[in-house]
Amino acid sequence: MAGNSFGTLFRFTTFGESHGPAIGCIVDGVPPRLPLDEAFIQPYLDRRKPGQSKYVTQRRESDTVEILSGTFEGLTTGSPVMLLIRNEDQRSKDYGDIKDKFRPGHADYTYQAKYGIRDYRGGGRSSARETASRVAAGAIARRVLDLAPAPVTIRACMVQMGPHKVDRSRWDWDAVDGNPFFCPDPVAAEQWAEYLDGVRKAGSSTGAVIEVVASGVPVGWGDPIYDKLDGDLARAMMTINAVKGVEIGAGFAAAELSGEDNADEMRMGPDGKPVFLSNMAGGILGGISTGQDIVVRFAVKPTSSILTPRRTIDVHGAETDILTKGRHDPCVGIRAVPVGEAMMACVLADHFLRHRALVGG
Amino acid sequence: MAGNSFGTLFRFTTFGESHGPAIGCIVDGVPPRLPLDEAFIQPYLDRRKPGQSKYVTQRRESDTVEILSGTFEGLTTGSPVMLLIRNEDQRSKDYGDIKDKFRPGHADYTYQAKYGIRDYRGGGRSSARETASRVAAGAIARRVLDLAPAPVTIRACMVQMGPHKVDRSRWDWDAVDGNPFFCPDPVAAEQWAEYLDGVRKAGSSTGAVIEVVASGVPVGWGDPIYDKLDGDLARAMMTINAVKGVEIGAGFAAAELSGEDNADEMRMGPDGKPVFLSNMAGGILGGISTGQDIVVRFAVKPTSSILTPRRTIDVHGAETDILTKGRHDPCVGIRAVPVGEAMMACVLADHFLRHRALVGG
């Protein structure tokens, strides 16, 4: 319980460093008799993997996943599923600079201070490479959600890059996979391309806001008080590398609303089921899903690895400067999009099982 | 594990409904030989209790805490500490309206749908009255933090009410307890008083943003990957009633920053210890405390109980309207301030113990 597990009933534990032989995870609590093989998981990893456009790191990793346990003849058995992803492109370069210097914005200093030792190669355990394991676990979570009473759809996209937001009137989920930014607004995507080119050429970086939406979640999932659905989602997203804020529904904007505007009024729908006339709540009330779309947004800070020299210190306490060469994402938020989807899937799969335990179904 | 516990090593479990005989909690994992009695805890509860100004609910509760176990001759024994707070002002009124109707913005509908039963009196388990237990547990957490290598100070305040933010150039921690809003800006506090008077008289409500700051936390607390300090804080704050967003340090504003501006550069301080030249990170890097102030903000939605009628449905599926009379806070964010402090204390106490387990000290 040193922090490398996530979930209560659907629970995964990850391992691995950026430049070690492999990363991966054990996924426990997977119900039996679900179809599962590598071919099902791989496409999710492919969406996150590096080197797919000039806007992301050029590290070459195929991120090929192997299932080492927990399935038999193409079906899950109820035993833990082990997923292994070998690291392939650990460049045997000189790490001299980051070996001794603390990169501002990275976890170098805190890892060194906490543990008294640090695998400095590519950030070691603190590298965003760890998120590949989350995406793999998330694929299995989607399989678990196939057991839900109705189909659950989980999608994410980038809604803001640096200061540039999407125009929600142009929102098109189908556009998301048509540009390198997972942007639902095709016009904004073009603007972002130009903007990010400038950022990249300047050796700088920029932040982003990601939105994750789950549709089809039935009313009733979530466990008050401390395992509220929104509390678990907040933790899930905040633990993604570089995330600095999480909000649900109206989020921070709710602070400026009146009680009248914030209330999601209810009527009976044509099918005899309750409907809400708005979704300020983001699909969660009292920590329990309402049946509306669950809407979560999280803010990603700009990549800390930049070409502009920054003042820092080294492990010996000497003052120095550092600039981080290498293969970095100018906007690390891009590759956080499939990770956000995966974390949503994992939280929902867990709460689906928890709800089934408590009330049957 | 149906969601009523918080923390791993310092762990509390709460119980109780708004209109039941009592609320309270069991706090487990309290180190032995810490001074603890009711007189130490009560002042924290007094800061949160209702009826202290015209801006909060007029329900009359003394919130008197009793310690039923876990101390001996004024010291903790290492055994679980049971804290009991009796409910005193459960009005024997007619609950007819909320008995059958779902109040928009409240958890009435989701509790009914999840559990098939609901203690509708005052919101039952979903009432913010539960937060008194958090505050009581938080007082014990502060005692635990007395064991830290250096003093840890935890303070919170309101930095925004409705659309009105504080002017940070006027920030004064000493002003916080000098106004009914826990506002660190005396000028803003006066403006808020006028604004909230208007809201209250209109039978409406407004949201708020709370900021919680922990000073003196040493570098090294927090457990990557999934038990990051910021992940746990996000969950902690998001589970407080009516909270819709949480951010750390620069938070959502980080999305708009460049990598250069976001990097907290480092130098050596006059005492031979590292210092940071800014605190965009909010005191946390890679999920581990940096030694800087830990800065968390959370957004509170406007109180859902308002006097303006809202459209809703009842438990029988009939469409109707509801307006919520009774004793409500026009800005529930006010009383969330001591709750935010308490949750910060609980997260830190837990991670202090976890860190001590892993590396000694």
Added chain:
Amino acid sequence: MAGNSFGTLFRFTTFGESHGPAIGCIVDGVPPRLPLDEAFIQPYLDRRKPGQSKYVTQRRESDTVEILSGTFEGLTTGSPVMLLIRNEDQRSKDYGDIKDKFRPGHADYTYQAKYGIRDYRGGGRSSARETASRVAAGAIARRVLDLAPAPVTIRACMVQMGPHKVDRSRWDWDAVDGNPFFCPDPVAAEQWAEYLDGVRKAGSSTGAVIEVVASGVPVGWGDPIYDKLDGDLARAMMTINAVKGVEIGAGFAAAELSGEDNADEMRMGPDGKPVFLSNMAGGILGGISTGQDIVVRFAVKPTSSILTPRRTIDVHGAETDILTKGRHDPCVGIRAVPVGEAMMACVLADHFLRHRALVGG
């Protein structure tokens, strides 16, 4: 997580010391809409309470339970159930002797060494009085088991007192409540009465073996590998005060069996369901219930409080003698019988919910 909670989904947390104001527990994970009131729980506590015969401690406790939360109009709500039992007969006597001296066989020395402080009054937290909370939680667990596909019956009895075992050919469950020893063999019960009278008058004490049997548990409950049903039962029983051994089915006798004799052969029953021709396994294979009776036995050591002086030391490190006057059970195993039943019920309720989470139903 300092050790005062039991269970994963059906989970209770206890508090309280022998001579504090109260003991009790919070039971979390209780499914909603189960009938529950004090009248349902009280009979289970009455079976365990002291002072019921000359063979158990004469401490006078009514062990009256109060439900402080988690029910509404006689039904559980899905919120945590708080159970409070006030201590009534904490004699204001002089504790001088046990205040400073460590009683051999008791936890006095280990508590003092671990915590550096100790509530010596009646053993404080280490008193068997804590088991009343287990019995109360166990009553709720039985309610949860009412949701199982078929009725589950849990019974326990004493099968050995000191060196005297029951004759299994005379086994009669109906006899268990007809004697003060929960003995299923009426003839043995009479012999035990005479034997224990002698022990009691000699100021001595004796051990016992308890057997707990759960009938009606369907095939399939239990979670390999580390949460096996037998592993959880072993922990459950071993944590009862004074227990020194636990066995399942053939238990230690299995060491002497041949593979042929140990194999529980299978046939098809007249109702088309599998039947076993023996039950060496005690109803559990691979950590999962087989559908046969689950049979657990545990050994209870003799009460450590005796009138014969024993050599010991005091808190100052001086050598001394101690004899323990007061109101003690000459055979503490007697009152462990309802506690064993309760722990069986709690383990089964937890695994029922866990099984339902994993495979539905």
Added chain:
Amino acid sequence: MAGNSFGTLFRFTTFGESHGPAIGCIVDGVPPRLPLDEAFIQPYLDRRKPGQSKYVTQRRESDTVEILSGTFEGLTTGSPVMLLIRNEDQRSKDYGDIKDKFRPGHADYTYQAKYGIRDYRGGGRSSARETASRVAAGAIARRVLDLAPAPVTIRACMVQMGPHKVDRSRWDWDAVDGNPFFCPDPVAAEQWAEYLDGVRKAGSSTGAVIEVVASGVPVGWGDPIYDKLDGDLARAMMTINAVKGVEIGAGFAAAELSGEDNADEMRMGPDGKPVFLSNMAGGILGGISTGQDIVVRFAVKPTSSILTPRRTIDVHGAETDILTKGRHDPCVGIRAVPVGEAMMACVLADHFLRHRALVGG
């Protein structure tokens, strides 16, 4: 949380089936800067591995362990340690018989009933092959125990094979590795050889009792009430394949003792520290270590795979017979000896960290 993890702070999660590509575990909560490489772990695995004498299964597995994460330059980093052991000798034989028939005494029937699917090859997940992962984790636990205030020594041996017990007057720890049975009594070892030869040739099997002793554990480890050291040890041992009973210290024999004989009297030792005059308690009082040797025994049932036909049913509900050919241990208890040591080490490492969290040190 479907049961494949063990421990709270020192926590490992295992995966893998008997005939899948690999088994292994992730060990989380390992303190940083401990020396660790494969060469340290391998000898523990070698003691457990099959094929070392004619008395154990002839399956050929080198059980070579690879560390895939969590170390850097030969030291642990505080990040999770992934241990991988490839399966090498999965015979591509016809599994026809066990594919459809339930082997009595094995988990075939319960796995099929619980999950509705079953990897029947070699018992799949329920195979004792899983215990290799425990042994590997146990090696790391020993490293953690190097941080304890004084050296902790953990040893195990077989004290009974079938009906034949060791003579404790001949006890010699140094003899344990001098015979194929881990027997501390060289005379008994010779008798057992003859006895087991007969069992093996008859195609039968026999049970055993294993004793595990930890010396050097300081007073104070263990967390009452539900995480008592003995409770955790009971669970730890009972989850080992084929174990049917666990006892501490005097164990089941305590039931026959008088209070006088059971009391471990105390005196002051020559070094000014308390000493006990006996160890009926097995080194644990009130769930907390006393500083004496911790003594645990567990009973292992005879191997269920035997050459004598047994009556059973198949997956279609037809009655049939089965005899289990193949490479099996005539006394599976032999290879449980290093597993028992490993589980003791894991429980102690966990409680060492827990104790350090609560009281420092």
